[in-house]
Amino acid sequence: MTERREQGGRGEPILEVRDLVKHFPLTQGVFFKRQIGAVKAVDGISFDLYPGETLGIVGESGCGKSTVAKLLMNLEQPTSGTIRYKGEDITRLSGRALKAVRRNIQMVFQDPYTSLNPRMTVGDIVGEPFDIHPEAAPKGDRRRRVQELLDVVGLNPEYINRYPHQFSGGQRQRIGIARGLALRPEVIVADEPVSALDVSVQAQVVNLMERLQDEFGLSYMFIAHDLSIVRHISDRVGVMYLGKMAEIGTDEQIYEHPTHPYTQALLSAVPVPDPESEGKRERIVLEGDVPSPANPPSGCRFRTRCWKAQQRCADEVPLLAVPTLFEGSGSGAAHPSACHFAEERAAVVAA
């Protein structure tokens, strides 16, 4: 684990995301459509993904984490900003160049029940990437390759002619992972890959993903709302709120030394399966709901639910940067946090 962390953060990033923005227009009128506003799903986020590392993205529903995944996959066109894959901006690519990039960035979806075509056999599903990228495997070789893939993800290779409904949720997610691996990608974007699974099966799939990462040297973007799972699998973690990155750092910096009030509240709200330490933890219960991304608050987007909010928070957008208070201090709190009043709070996560 520590070995992996040292690899991460070294060398050239495999993905560089800069000022990524995605606004979905809101229109009015049937014949003469007028734009009356925009849902600011992703509003200027930047991060890097290094080879061999796992970057976890957490946030509540509506924070834009799934839109980020779609933008990385080039399933949506960003409004502005760049996504560089090995130095090349992929947001404006099309045709053959795009296809070549896509081979290296694959996705695993949340719902193993709707992301597999019920009329295709497992062999067809896992082998379909080879139809689109025939150069990846010669025709005669495909069946063997698919069986290999099934074996790698812990499914019986003889199941190649079965249909998705013959499998359980956990097995289907393995099929989804096998499909994601088929083209030997470098990056896998996993959007809530285990949240639809039973508790006892989640651990199996998380372990499988970790094993595959070591085996194939994959980089993961692991998007989830479950903070415990994200901590388990991630080397670095980014916390999103209403289309912006609130805080980003190594798993230890975020979980042991969070400085953004939103991260602190989020962590304190996670129930810990231990009744004895549960009683000792101080819980921050946030008031209200996440505001609408069509009409976000001015200044800091979290200020409407923040107990520290002051006038400055309404006037000035806080930048994602290492707080001056901690700069160069070498403490765990010295990581980028988008809060005017970033500070540590004692023991958010009780031992």
Next chain:
Amino acid sequence: MTLLEVRDLHVDFKTRDGLVKAVNGVNYSVEAGETLAVLGESGSGKSVTAQAIMGILDMPPGRIPQGEILFHGNDMLAMSKEERRKIRGAKIAMIFQDALSSLNPVLTVGYQLAEMFRVHQGLRRKEAKAKAVELMERVKIPAAKARVNDYPHQFSGGMRQRIMIAMALALEPDLIIADEPTTALDVTVQAQVMELLADLQREYNMGLILITHDLGVVADVADKIAVMYAGRIVETAPVKELYRTPAHPYTKGLLDSIPRLDRKGQELYAIKGLPPNMATVPGGCAFHPRCPAARDVCRTELPPLAEVGDGRGSACHFWKETIDDRAA
């Protein structure tokens, strides 16, 4: 007198694949003011048991061949439809997981809340509406008066779940059954809703049956826990004991397999295999194909839910080893 006692409850369903025994002899009880958490994975029978208590099981295909459900000492299964209808909603209320699909989308929330009072208490429209507003204030919906005429889709997920809670509370029931009440919600909202539910329970001294698969949520609010697997209770214990020294390998496996926020482990423990298909439950102990401690006797003999001391029960032949293993 015990508020609710379920005795040797069996539920089965007629399906194309034959008779599916979803619940096989479940026993549990809840006192007033107490919270019982029923923990289990999908297909463990936890929701079917709740539906049987509530009297909302689809029959047929469902059937209750055996068992008693005693509410204030009276067996509800022996009651007439009319008698049960008077209990349902008024004395025992239920909160469902998915508030959006449990509320009628074409009626205002005020109308749906007021309906409870009009139907059960015969109040007039105006009085019922006033009571609806009062209820919405009680579950801390901001600007209740202004929002009483809004439709369900105009509320956020957390607010909708509050409306479901309000509806369950309307007639001040003695018992609330909450089936995965916070599963569909974000963590910060989940904390709000659980806190509200716990406060209201204390205020009204209600019994609460909390059905969930989330060991974290349970740790915070439950007094005692019943763990279900393949239609049976495999372990029951006060909450602290269960977490400290689980007496069944399934419980132990579940506890070990969840990643902890406060600890970063190397590899997660994973229970091997899959939960059984309820049409073909393994013989002997249903957990034996997945159990790391299984022996010959586990394949042939069904372990009964045995007393293992201080209000605890475990359905494992080797419960003592399991406890000692953790204590050591």
